[in-house]
Amino acid sequence: MVDKVRLGIIGLGTQGGMYAKMIDEGLVPNMVIGAITDRDPAKREFAQSTYADVPVYEDYLEMLESGDVDAVVTTVPHFLHPEMGIAALSRGIHALVEKPAGVYTKQVKELNEFAATKPELTFGIMFNQRNNPLYQRIKEIVESGEIGKIRRTNWLITTWWRPQGYYDQSAWRATWGGEGGGVLVNQVPHQLDLLQWICGVPESVFAKVAYGFRRNIAVEDEVTVVLDYGDGATGVLVTATHDIIGTDRFEILGDKGKIIVDDSKTATVHRLVRDEREISDTMSMEEVKQLFMGKQDTEALYTTETIEYTRPWGAQHSGVLENFAANILDGTPLLAPGSDGINGVRLANAIHLSSWTGQEVPLDLDEDRYLEELNTRIRSEGKFPERV
Amino acid sequence: MVDKVRLGIIGLGTQGGMYAKMIDEGLVPNMVIGAITDRDPAKREFAQSTYADVPVYEDYLEMLESGDVDAVVTTVPHFLHPEMGIAALSRGIHALVEKPAGVYTKQVKELNEFAATKPELTFGIMFNQRNNPLYQRIKEIVESGEIGKIRRTNWLITTWWRPQGYYDQSAWRATWGGEGGGVLVNQVPHQLDLLQWICGVPESVFAKVAYGFRRNIAVEDEVTVVLDYGDGATGVLVTATHDIIGTDRFEILGDKGKIIVDDSKTATVHRLVRDEREISDTMSMEEVKQLFMGKQDTEALYTTETIEYTRPWGAQHSGVLENFAANILDGTPLLAPGSDGINGVRLANAIHLSSWTGQEVPLDLDEDRYLEELNTRIRSEGKFPERV
Numbered sequence: 001m002v003d004k005v006r007l008g009i010i011g012l013g014t015q016g017g018m019y020a021k022m023i024d025e026g027l028v029p030n031m032v033i034g035a036i037t038d039r040d041p042a043k044r045e046f047a048q049s050t051y052a053d054v055p056v057y058e059d060y061l062e063m064l065e066s067g068d069v070d071a072v073v074t075t076v077p078h079f080l081h082p083e084m085g086i087a088a089l090s091r092g093i094h095a096l097v098e099k100p101a102g103v104y105t106k107q108v109k110e111l112n113e114f115a116a117t118k119p120e121l122t123f124g125i126m127f128n129q130r131n132n133p134l135y136q137r138i139k140e141i142v143e144s145g146e147i148g149k150i151r152r153t154n155w156l157i158t159t160w161w162r163p164q165g166y167y168d169q170s171a172w173r174a175t176w177g178g179e180g181g182g183v184l185v186n187q188v189p190h191q192l193d194l195l196q197w198i199c200g201v202p203e204s205v206f207a208k209v210a211y212g213f214r215r216n217i218a219v220e221d222e223v224t225v226v227l228d229y230g231d232g233a234t235g236v237l238v239t240a241t242h243d244i245i246g247t248d249r250f251e252i253l254g255d256k257g258k259i260i261v262d263d264s265k266t267a268t269v270h271r272l273v274r275d276e277r278e279i280s281d282t283m284s285m286e287e288v289k290q291l292f293m294g295k296q297d298t299e300a301l302y303t304t305e306t307i308e309y310t311r312p313w314g315a316q317h318s319g320v321l322e323n324f325a326a327n328i329l330d331g332t333p334l335l336a337p338g339s340d341g342i343n344g345v346r347l348a349n350a351i352h353l354s355s356w357t358g359q360e361v362p363l364d365l366d367e368d369r370y371l372e373e374l375n376t377r378i379r380s381e382g383k384f385p386e387r388v
Numbered sequence: 389m390v391d392k393v394r395l396g397i398i399g400l401g402t403q404g405g406m407y408a409k410m411i412d413e414g415l416v417p418n419m420v421i422g423a424i425t426d427r428d429p430a431k432r433e434f435a436q437s438t439y440a441d442v443p444v445y446e447d448y449l450e451m452l453e454s455g456d457v458d459a460v461v462t463t464v465p466h467f468l469h470p471e472m473g474i475a476a477l478s479r480g481i482h483a484l485v486e487k488p489a490g491v492y493t494k495q496v497k498e499l500n501e502f503a504a505t506k507p508e509l510t511f512g513i514m515f516n517q518r519n520n521p522l523y524q525r526i527k528e529i530v531e532s533g534e535i536g537k538i539r540r541t542n543w544l545i546t547t548w549w550r551p552q553g554y555y556d557q558s559a560w561r562a563t564w565g566g567e568g569g570g571v572l573v574n575q576v577p578h579q580l581d582l583l584q585w586i587c588g589v590p591e592s593v594f595a596k597v598a599y600g601f602r603r604n605i606a607v608e609d610e611v612t613v614v615l616d617y618g619d620g621a622t623g624v625l626v627t628a629t630h631d632i633i634g635t636d637r638f639e640i641l642g643d644k645g646k647i648i649v650d651d652s653k654t655a656t657v658h659r660l661v662r663d664e665r666e667i668s669d670t671m672s673m674e675e676v677k678q679l680f681m682g683k684q685d686t687e688a689l690y691t692t693e694t695i696e697y698t699r700p701w702g703a704q705h706s707g708v709l710e711n712f713a714a715n716i717l718d719g720t721p722l723l724a725p726g727s728d729g730i731n732g733v734r735l736a737n738a739i740h741l742s743s744w745t746g747q748e749v750p751l752d753l754d755e756d757r758y759l760e761e762l763n764t765r766i767r768s769e770g771k772f773p774e775r776v
Contacts, residue, residue, distance in 0.1 A: 151630070152626075166676050166680075169673070214665055224614055224622050226612055234598070234612050242539070244686050244690060245658045247648075249637070255602075257633075258633045260635075280602070280630070281552050285556075298549060
């Protein structure tokens with residue numbers, strides 16, 4: 001067994017370039033850059049001159065078969081993640097796919113099904129925000145039952161303002177055929193993952209999605225969703241790319257408490273002394289009267305804890321790379337198994353489909369219908385091939 | 389012209405009792421208690437002993453015809469507001485109805501239509517929160533166009549925790565036949581009004597409503613609504629009576645700014661230097677790059693003002709009484725014209741209907757269908773007569 005994983009980076013764009021730099025600077029102790037692939041000659045030249053000893057390829061399949069890499073990361077447009085993941089795994093190469101795992105569930109299912117036939121290989125996904133200790137702690141609190149069964153979730157997350165120039169940077173961006181969506185596939189996938197990682201998978205969604213609302217783009221720049229978790233539990237998710245004064249506020253209300261997360265930095269955890277229903281049922285008429293006269297203090301019914309962590313932002317990505325490599329080297333459990341990637345894609349697909357049909361859509365959605373609707377939009381856009 | 393309006397109070401419950409006390413203590417300088425009506429002998433006895441010179445009636449129609457009152461306030465169960473309002477106006481008595489104006493739009497329309505035939509009489513509604521200077525200021529800011537055209541609204545308002553004992557206080561409470569709903573007709577009508585008073589009337593709603601979710605009641609204790617204002621503008625409204633650690637957070641995002649109201653006490657008003665779309669469209673590629681490298685400061689793009697008022701809570705109700713009397717006495721414009729009451733009722737009806745049908749419902753809803761659905765619930769409850 002080698003002591004360092006040789007990572008092949010497919011696509012030296014913003015993300016791929018950042019990972020290369022992190023590994024080169026030693027931020028991922030159990031990883032080295034095995035090779036780099038990019039179809040753009042300028043990027044290859046840059047790679048060659050920056051990382052002198054690293055082999056550089058034009059074709060990623062050639063890199064996969066070179067013997068230079070033990071694993072790859074797919075920092076390429078979203079549509080390509082599944083096929084590249086499968087190509088790597090089928091050649092005995094470990095695969096770390098970028099988020100989102102793909103654009104539509106059908107292609108992600110293929111990836112997951114193929115990966116399941118290769119249990120000896122490591123299959124991960126870059127959900128770096130799972131590496132945020134604040135969200136890890138919140139997941140622990142929720143899973144331990146400290147705030148009880150979840151009643152509702154509310155996440156307003158609009159802290160990613162994107163001016164028109166961002167969308168005009170490249171031809172594939174914010175197109176149906178090149179990117180497969182807007183804020184749902186580009187900015188919010190981490191929250192789609194965290195929400196389900198912490199609070200579970202909803203049963204259905206109803207969504208209002210605004211396409212090219214305040215930007216000159218074909219895809220969505222604003223999303224409003226009602227989530228139904230079943231058994232009376234509900235939630236709301238709101239996101240947009242046109243809010244300069246962004247809001248990031250996440251509330252989780254449970255039978256025994258409430259967590260309020262501000263700016264993904266501070267969590268205020270309120271723990272009730274008993275189950276809320278029990279407090280409600282056992283309060284005497286006299287106490288209820290006192291309450292309405294302002295003489296009963298509800299604050300005596302719960303404790304409040306504030307949780308804050310300070311940690312460099314970059315450590316999230318390098319942490320996922322390190323955890324992925326550790327899983328390969330010694331079986332350390334994966335923080336973000338690749339097969340989890342389908343949850344966010346499925347939720348995004350259901351949200352799109354609900355907005356297109358004006359109906360509530362089950363998470364167990366009609367995948368053929370989704371792909372058909374997506375292809376209708378790709379066709380009328382006329383810039384990229386339809387998807388199968 | 390008399391210099392003080394003689395108010396007849398119909399129903400000496402919690403609200404009626406509070407208004408009597410306020411007027412008696414001189415908090416409403418242009419009003420005196422003209423008479424009091426209550427069907428409960430104990431309440432009449434209390435009235436007699438507390439307000440010695442005030443005539444007390446068992447039957448409100450007798451009071452209306454006694455010559456003792458110039459105006460009435462209807463502090464009685466919601467269903468009764470329209471018929472009592474009409475009874476007063478038809479006898480030349482000014483009418484101030486309690487909120488909500490009624491339970492279903494059909495009955496409120498009758499009231500509004502009748503009131504329109506009596507323009508010489510004053511017809512008001514107790515929307516005391518319109519008297520909150522914070523919301524008045526916010527309305528001014530929105531109407532002046534300072535934050536531009538509204539893009540979205542988000543109101544999470546769960547600051548009215550109601551234990552089971554509250555619901556068990558009386559037989560009509562939280563029933564379909566006695567009250568006509570739960571949090572939508574009892575707690576949130578002020579917000580249903582303020583939201584539309586400040587931000588306009590939505591075109592349609594989709595709602596998830598939980599009936600007896602965490603309380604042993606037939607009606608709703610939790611509501612989640614997506615509002616569609618048309619032209620791409622949307623909103624979310626969430627309310628519940630089972631959240632001890634209540635949240636009250638209202639955000640209004642416009643083309644030129646954003647207002648965040650916390651706890652109905654503090655408003656943070658962000659004003660953009662220019663229309664957001666213009667900022668977005670004119671930002672150069674270089675500036676976009678700087679932004680992503682964290683070198684562009686978006687805070688330079690807006691100013692921030694914090695608005696806070698301190699004012700006694702009770703002044704809201706006495707202020708509405710005083711404004712209503714002033715309108716009678718000298719034509720001072722009404723802060724809350726009675727005809728505005730239909731907006732909140734219509735929104736509440738649309739929310740109920742959406743939850744019952746699982747469909748998005750236009751605000752111009754099928755009123756017969758609503759009443760039919762309501763009566764179905766009253767019938768199966770079997771405690772109160774159906775409504776016509």
